[in-house]
Amino acid sequence: MTDTTLTFALMDPPYENARTATAFRLLDIAARRGYKINVFAYEGAVSLSFSRQTAHANAVHGRDAAAEDHPLPKEWIAALMAEARAAGGALDWVNCGLCVDERGVGEAIDGTRRGTPADFWNFAVASNNTLVIPTK
């Protein structure tokens, strides 16, 4: 465990662009270093932790669902949380509650929680730095 705390604000929904994977790469590095990581998922990013995401087969690839091993952001988040814990850090993931409601994605995976912009501000105040990765 280090004294470093980082906050990330994410906005993009799953499966739309490379920014999400880039953000997760950064989260992965921070988790491996044992940092305390805060994520505020805003707007479309609240769908990243939606628990009803389902992997599918891919006929174009000629693989069934098991072989395809389609990426599910909810599983990436769970893996990052486990990785952070194993390294002595933590990943606190907060979904903007109003953004969740308007998208109907209230069923989020364990370990994430519902919050407000005040959580984002409190995260930022308690952090060494904050990185915003907005949608464009």
Place this chain on the structure above:
Amino acid sequence: MKALNVIESAYRGTLEEQDDTIVWLTHALKGAGAEIDVLLRGNAVNYIVAGQKVTGLSFGTRTQKHAPDIVGDIKGLIGKGVAVYYIAEDASERGLADGDMIPGVNSVGRLALALLYDGYNQVWNW
């Protein structure tokens, strides 16, 4: 802690959201006690042009009430003590003059951005 919200993406989802989501977020953060200001750049400089209005969104029999009023939302931020800046060159490149803007906003040149940023602990680019 003092933060600067730099807003560049303009009119993204505003009809669906009835506002700009980062302007809205700034209102919410200010309400939560944040020391926060706003810099408008790129197409977002148009957010402070007086006289703009959004009306008339309907699909089939569903008529959407309460269109976004981003100018009004910016005025609300100014009323709450949030300093609102815009990049002068971004405005002039779009044919906008100082007189086109609502009162209470602050023009800043690109060469002065570093000095402006230096006044904040964190700068968030949206």
